[in-house]
Amino acid sequence: MPKKITIEPVTRVEGHGKVTIQMDDFGNVKDSRLHIVEFRGFERFVQGRPYWEAPVLVQRLCGICPVSHHLAAAKALDVIVGAGTGHGLTAVGEKMRRLMHYGQFFQSHVLHFFHLSSPDFLFGIDGDPALRNIIGVAMEHKDLAVQGVMMRKYGQEIIARTAGKKIHGTGAIPGGINKNLSLEEKEFLLNGADPLNADKMVEWSVGALEFFKTYHAGNRDMVDNFAAFPSNHLSIVREDGAMDLYNGVLRAVDNDGKRILHDVDCQDYDKYIEEEVRNWSYMKFPYIKELGKEKGWYRVGPLSRLNTCDFIPTPLAQKEFEEFKAYTNGKPNGMSLHYHWARLIELLHTAEMIRDLLKDPDLQNDDLVTKGEKLHKGVGVIEAPRGTLFHHYEIDDNDQITLANLIVSTTNNNQPMNTAVNLTAKAFMNGQQEITEPMMNAVEVAIRAYDPCLSCATHALGQMPLEMTIVDTNNNIIDHKIK
Amino acid sequence: MSEEIKFKIDGKEIIAKKGQTIVEAAKDNGVYIPTLCNFEGVKPKGSCRICSVKVNNRFMTSCTTPAAPGMEVYNNTTEISDLRKSIIELLFVSGNHFCPACEKSGNCELQGLAYKYQMMVPRFPYSFKKHGVIATGPKLLKEQDRCILCQRCMKTIKDESGKRYYAFHNRGTKLEVVMDEEMSKTIPDELARQAMKNCPVGSIIYKEIGFAEPIGTRKFDKQSIGSEIETN
Numbered sequence: 001m002p003k004k005i006t007i008e009p010v011t012r013v014e015g016h017g018k019v020t021i022q023m024d025d026f027g028n029v030k031d032s033r034l035h036i037v038e039f040r041g042f043e044r045f046v047q048g049r050p051y052w053e054a055p056v057l058v059q060r061l062c063g064i065c066p067v068s069h070h071l072a073a074a075k076a077l078d079v080i081v082g083a084g085t086g087h088g089l090t091a092v093g094e095k096m097r098r099l100m101h102y103g104q105f106f107q108s109h110v111l112h113f114f115h116l117s118s119p120d121f122l123f124g125i126d127g128d129p130a131l132r133n134i135i136g137v138a139m140e141h142k143d144l145a146v147q148g149v150m151m152r153k154y155g156q157e158i159i160a161r162t163a164g165k166k167i168h169g170t171g172a173i174p175g176g177i178n179k180n181l182s183l184e185e186k187e188f189l190l191n192g193a194d195p196l197n198a199d200k201m202v203e204w205s206v207g208a209l210e211f212f213k214t215y216h217a218g219n220r221d222m223v224d225n226f227a228a229f230p231s232n233h234l235s236i237v238r239e240d241g242a243m244d245l246y247n248g249v250l251r252a253v254d255n256d257g258k259r260i261l262h263d264v265d266c267q268d269y270d271k272y273i274e275e276e277v278r279n280w281s282y283m284k285f286p287y288i289k290e291l292g293k294e295k296g297w298y299r300v301g302p303l304s305r306l307n308t309c310d311f312i313p314t315p316l317a318q319k320e321f322e323e324f325k326a327y328t329n330g331k332p333n334g335m336s337l338h339y340h341w342a343r344l345i346e347l348l349h350t351a352e353m354i355r356d357l358l359k360d361p362d363l364q365n366d367d368l369v370t371k372g373e374k375l376h377k378g379v380g381v382i383e384a385p386r387g388t389l390f391h392h393y394e395i396d397d398n399d400q401i402t403l404a405n406l407i408v409s410t411t412n413n414n415q416p417m418n419t420a421v422n423l424t425a426k427a428f429m430n431g432q433q434e435i436t437e438p439m440m441n442a443v444e445v446a447i448r449a450y451d452p453c454l455s456c457a458t459h460a461l462g463q464m465p466l467e468m469t470i471v472d473t474n475n476n477i478i479d480h481k482i483k
Numbered sequence: 484m485s486e487e488i489k490f491k492i493d494g495k496e497i498i499a500k501k502g503q504t505i506v507e508a509a510k511d512n513g514v515y516i517p518t519l520c521n522f523e524g525v526k527p528k529g530s531c532r533i534c535s536v537k538v539n540n541r542f543m544t545s546c547t548t549p550a551a552p553g554m555e556v557y558n559n560t561t562e563i564s565d566l567r568k569s570i571i572e573l574l575f576v577s578g579n580h581f582c583p584a585c586e587k588s589g590n591c592e593l594q595g596l597a598y599k600y601q602m603m604v605p606r607f608p609y610s611f612k613k614h615g616v617i618a619t620g621p622k623l624l625k626e627q628d629r630c631i632l633c634q635r636c637m638k639t640i641k642d643e644s645g646k647r648y649y650a651f652h653n654r655g656t657k658l659e660v661v662m663d664e665e666m667s668k669t670i671p672d673e674l675a676r677q678a679m680k681n682c683p684v685g686s687i688i689y690k691e692i693g694f695a696e697p698i699g700t701r702k703f704d705k706q707s708i709g710s711e712i713e714t715n
Contacts, residue, residue: 048616049584050624052693057584081691164698168583171697179697369695398618399690 002030005429007440019443021425028430032422034414034447036283043404051077051395052174058391058406059168064111066168067104067159068384068409071097071246072391074172075380080395082372083175085267086247092365093176098246099357100162100171101382102350105245106201107155108385109302109347112448113208113340114148120445121215126438144211147204154189154196158354161185176369183364190358198355202316205348209320212344226427227336227420227446230255232288232297233304234412235388236266236381241310243349245383251308252288252298257332260288266381269390275407283414286407297415300387301450302342307332314356317349336420339449384409386451413450420446490554492536497550505545505556506534513714516558517567517596519683520633521546531633533570533596537563564600571597572605577612579628580684586693587685589701593631594684595708614659620667622675622690630660630686640678642666648678660686 002025008018024030042058049057055073059066074097075085083089089097119132122141131140138145156166161181163169171177190198216223234252238244250269252261261272275284276293287296298304306325312318324345327333333342357363380391387409394403410417424446428439488499492514499508504527506516520531529544536545537557545556557563574580574593582588614627636649637660648670652661670678679689698704 050616050618050688050690050693052691053584053586056694060583169698170694173694174691178695399624400616400618 005425005435007443019421019425019447021429021443023429027432029422029426032418032425033280034418034421035281043406046401046404048400050399051080051393051401052399054391054393054401054404055172055174056168056170058404061406061408063167065104065108065384065386067100067163068382068389069391069406070163070169071101071172072380072382072384072389073393074174075247075382076378076391076393077174078380079267079378080375080393081174082374083370084372085265088370088372089176090365090367090370091362092180093368093370094246095357095360095362096162096177096180097172099181099354099363100159101246102353102357103155103158103162105155105350105385106347106354107152107159109343109350110148110151110155112385113212113343113347114144114151117340117445117448118144118148120441120448121212125442125445129437129441132441147207150195151201151204154201157196158189161189173369175371178368180365180368181358181363186358186363190355198351198358202348202351202355205344205351206316209341209344209348212341216341223337224335227423227449228334229336229419229423230334231299231416231419232260232291233307233332234261234288234298234300235305235308236383237263237309238313239263242313243305243309243311243346244313245305245346245350247382250381250388253308253332255332255334257307257330260291266390267379269379269381270392270405273390273407275411281414283411284407285414286412287415298412299416300409300412301339301385302346303333303336303339304387305383306342306345312345312349314349314352316352317345320345320348336446336449386410387412410451417447417450420450488550488552490550490552490556492556493559497556499550503550505536505538505543505548505550505554508550509545509558510712513712514558515709515712516545517599517709518546519592519596519631520635522635522639522681525635525638528634531570531631533567535563535566535570542566567596568600568602569606571600571602572607574631575602576605576607576609578630579611579613585629585685586688587629587682589698589704590696591685591703592683592708595703598703599708617661618690619664620662620670620690622670622672623662623667623678624688624690625660625662626686626688627659629684631684632658632660633683634660635681635683636660636678636687639681640674648674 003023005021005023006018018035020033020035021029022031040061042061046054046057054077055070058073059070061069078088079085087094115134119134119137122137123132134145159169160166163171171179194200232252232254234250236244236248237251238248249263250261250266250272251259251263254260264272272289273286274289275286277284285297287293288298289296306321312321324341377394382389389409390407392405393401396402421443424443428442429435432439486501488501490497490499492509495514497508497512497514506518506521509516516534516536518534521527521534527546529547532544534545535542538548538554571593575597580593582594585591588594616624616626618624637647640648648666649660649662652659676689678687
C-alpha cells in the first residue's frame with residue numbers, strides 16, 4: 001500500500017527540520033523532502049536598524065556558528081564604511097578576525113564530528129540509540145570524548161579572546177576590530193597548560209583524521225556509497241586558488257571539475273546566484289543562474305571546498321589534501337560521508353593556521369579600524385563551517401538598513417541535502433515491510449554529514465523527538481512512530 | 484559655621500550637610516540609592532521613582548527629599564527592593580530593551596539596575612509599542628523604543644544660549660522625547676558624545692562608533708552599578 005513517512009523533528013541536528021518520505025504501492029520510495037518548518041525573519045527585522053548593529057544582531061541566528069554571521073556581516077559593512085573588501089583592513093584588523101574565524105571553525109568542526117556524528121561511526125548506524133550519542137561516547141570511548149570536549153573548549157577560548165566572549169561577542173566592527181590580542185592572551189593560547197595549547201590541537205587534529213581514515217579503511221563500501229551523487233560545488237578560494245576560509249573570490253566547479261563560476265567578485269554574487277522558493281519549505285533553493293534551476297544547484301561545505309580549491313596553504317593539511325584528491329584521481333568527490341573526511345582535513349588546517357597566526361606580532365598592533373568613503377551597499381561572503389555564507393546589506397542616507405539578504409550555508413545545501421535524503425531513503429527503505437529505527441537514523445546520518453544545525457534556516461526550542469508518520473497516497477495516516 | 488544633620492539609613496548614622504537631599508547625603512556616606520532621572524547638577528524632579536525610600540514609614544523619593552535631623556530612612560529592605568524591581572520591570576515592558584544588540588549594553592544604567600535587582604522575567608505584559616528610530620541627524624540617532632523619558636537630555640544638552648536640543652513631543656501614551664531636527668544638524672561633536680553619555684539607556688546613540696568598546700571594558704563589566712559608592 002502506498003504510504004508517506006514523516007521524520008519530525010530530525011535529531012542530533014540543531015534546529016527544527018522534518019523529513020517526509022512518500023512510498024508507492026510496492027513499498028518503494030517514490031519521493032522525499034527535507035522540510036524547514038519554522039520561520040526566522042532576520043532579513044526583515046534588521047530593516048530600519050542602524051547598520052553597525054548588524055554584526056551583533058544577525059549573529060543571533062545561531063549559537064553554534066555565530067562568529068560566521070558576525071564576520072560575514074562585518075565584511076559587508078567594511079564595504080559600506082569604505083574599508084574595501086578583504087584586504088582593505090589593517091593587518092591587525094584582518095588577522096584578529098581570521099583568528100576568531102579559525103577558532104570558530106575549529107570548535108564547530110569538533111562539535112560536528114565528535115559530539116554529533118562520531119556516535120554513528122563508533123556504534124554503527126543501527127547501534128543502540130540509548131548509547132548512540134555523546135554520552136555513550138564518553139562512557140565507551142573516554143579518551144575520544146575528552147579530546148572532543150577539550151578541543152571545542154580551545155576553539156571557544158580563542159573566540160572569547162578575539163570577540164569578547166565565547167558566544168555572541170562584539171569583536172568585529174565595521175572597518176576592523178575592537179581589540180587586539182594582548183601578549184598574555186597570546187601566551188595562553190599558544191603555550192597554555194596541556195592540553196589547551198596550539199601544538200596539542202594540531203596533534204589531536206591529526207589523531208581525529210587518523211580515526212576517520214581507519215574507520216574508512218574498514219568500512220569502505222558503506223562510507224563511499226552512502227548518499228554518493230554527482231553535483232556542482234561552490235566556495236570562495238584565495239585569488240591564487242588556495243583554500244581561504246575568510247576571504248576570496250567565488251569559484252564553482254561541475255562534477256568533472258570544470259569551472260562553472262570563474263573566480264568572480266563576491267560583490268557581484270547576485271549576478272550569478274538566484275534563489276528559488278518552493279511552497280513546502282521555508283528554506284529557499286539557490287542555484288547558479290546561468291545553468292538554471294534544474295542543473296544549477298550546487299553543494300557547499302568542507303567537501304566542496306576541497307573540490308574547488310587548488311591547494312591548502314598549510315603543510316600537514318596539504319599532505320592530507322593530496323591523499324584526499326588522489327582517492328578520486330583528482331576529480332571532484334561526490335560522496336556524502338566524505339564530508340567528514342574533508343571536515344577533519346579542514347580541522348587540521350585551522351589548527352595549523354591558529355598555531356602560526358598566534359606567533360604573528362601584527363596581532364598586538366593598535367591600528368584597529370580603517371574607514372573611507374561610505375557606500376550604500378555591501379556584500380560579505382565567508383566560508384562558514386557548513387559552507388559558503390552570503391550577507392548583503394543596503395543602507396539609506398540615515399545609516400539605516402533598507403535591505404538585507406542572507407544566503408546561509410544550510411540554504412545553499414538545501415537541494416543536496418534533499419538529494420542525500422532521497423538516496424538514503426531508497427537505499428535503506430525500498431521494499432522493506434517495516435520501517436525501523438536504524439532506517440530512520442540512516443536518513444538523519446545523511447543530513448548530519450552536511451549540517452548538524454538547521455537553526456540559521458529555522459528555529460527550535462526544547463525537546464526534539466523523532467516522529468515518523470506513514471500515510472497512504474491520499475495522505476491518510478496508517479502508522480505513526482515516535483522515537 | 485556649617486550645620487551638620489544627623490539621621491539614619493537602615494540604622495546607619497548619616498551625617499549630611501545642610502541642604503543636601505537624602506540621596507546626596509547617602510552617597511557621601513557610602514550608601515547607594517539607585518537613581519535614573521536624577522543627574523548631578525540638575526534640579527531633581529523625582530519622576531522615575533527608582534530612588535524611593537521609606538521615611539518615617541512613608542514612601543518618598545530620596546532625590547527630592549531634603550535630609551532632616553532624626554529621620555529614620557529605610558533603603559535596603561525586601562519591600563523597597565521589590566518596589567524598585569517592579570519599576571525596572573515596568574520600564575522594560577514599556578519599551579523594547581533588547582540588550583544583546585544594544586550599543587549601550589554594559590554601560591546602561593537600566594541594565595545595571597536590572598542585574599542589581601535580579602530581574603529575570605518582567606511580571607507585567609510587554610506593551611510592544613513601536614516608536615521606531617529617528618536617525619535623520621548627522622551625529623546622533625534617537626532610538627525611541629529605549630527611551631525612558633527621564634529628561635536628562637532635555638535638561639543637560641543645551642547650546643551656548645541655553646536652548647535645549649531635546650524636548651517632549653505629544654502627550655499621554657504618545658509622549659516621547661525628540662531632538663530638534665534643525666539643531667541636530669549642527670550639534671558640536673563633543674556635545675553629541677556627551678548626550679550619549681548622559682542618557683542612562685541606549686536611546687541616544689552617537690552614530691557609526693557602534694561596539695568599538697570591547698566587552699569586558701565597559702563600566703558595569705568591571706563593577707556592578709552603585710558599588711563605587713557602597714563602602715560596606
